Amino acid sequence: MANTTLLLVRHGETVDNRNQIMQGQTPGQLTAHGRQQAEEVAQRLANTPIDAFVASDLRRAIDTCTIIAQPHGATVVTTPLLRERDWGSFTGRFIPSLKDEPWADDIETVESMKARGAEFLDFIRRHYSGQTVLAVGHGIINKAIQSVFYDKPMNEIERMENAEIRTLEL
Numbered sequence: 689m690a691n692t693t694l695l696l697v698r699h700g701e702t703v704d705n706r707n708q709i710m711q712g713q714t715p716g717q718l719t720a721h722g723r724q725q726a727e728e729v730a731q732r733l734a735n736t737p738i739d740a741f742v743a744s745d746l747r748r749a750i751d752t753c754t755i756i757a758q759p760h761g762a763t764v765v766t767t768p769l770l771r772e773r774d775w776g777s778f779t780g781r782f783i784p785s786l787k788d789e790p791w792a793d794d795i796e797t798v799e800s801m802k803a804r805g806a807e808f809l810d811f812i813r814r815h816y817s818g819q820t821v822l823a824v825g826h827g828i829i830n831k832a833i834q835s836v837f838y839d840k841p842m843n844e845i846e847r848m849e850n851a852e853i854r855t856l857e858l
Contacts, residue, residue: 690818692816695738695820697823697825698830698850699825700850701718701722701725705850706721711772712776712778712780716748718748718751722752726756730758730759733759738762742766742821742823743825744829749825770829771804772827772828775796801829802832804829805834805836809833830854831848834854834856837856
């Protein structure tokens with residue numbers, strides 16, 4: 689089977705990122721800085737051959753991916769497999785205030801996220817074999833994808849910054 693290159697990107701900065709609010713699976717809104725981050729990625733990759741653009745179906749990832757895809761004249765395919773972790777009752781809360789909170793039962797488990805990550809990698813291999821795919825996800829689901837890919841615990845995968853790109857050769 690031909691090699692598939694996955695350019696895994698985290699969405700640009702959002703209003704909730706800046707305000708330290710747990711976004712989870714809310715749509716999110718890019719800040720002006722977040723749009724600028726996406727535009728910088730678009731410029732950096734403008735001459736890189738990319739066959740497909742895939743994004744989480746959450747607004748902040750779609751907007752980031754759309755900006756990056758513009759120089760290529762490409763459309764963006766969305767998938768819920770790339771959605772951020774479901775933070776349950778922690779969603780919408782101020783992150784520093786959660787430090788001493790008991791872990792809520794309605795938070796998506798690491799196992800569930802890693803299963804989604806594995807399913808996403810299979811989706812890319814199945815639909816984009818031998819191609820270069822840029823995929824815009826979120827900090828924690830991107831970590832889960834890399835955890836599966838490298839067969840390492842999630843806590844051994846470095847945090848991705850907004851608009852950071854990591855390359856995985858599938």
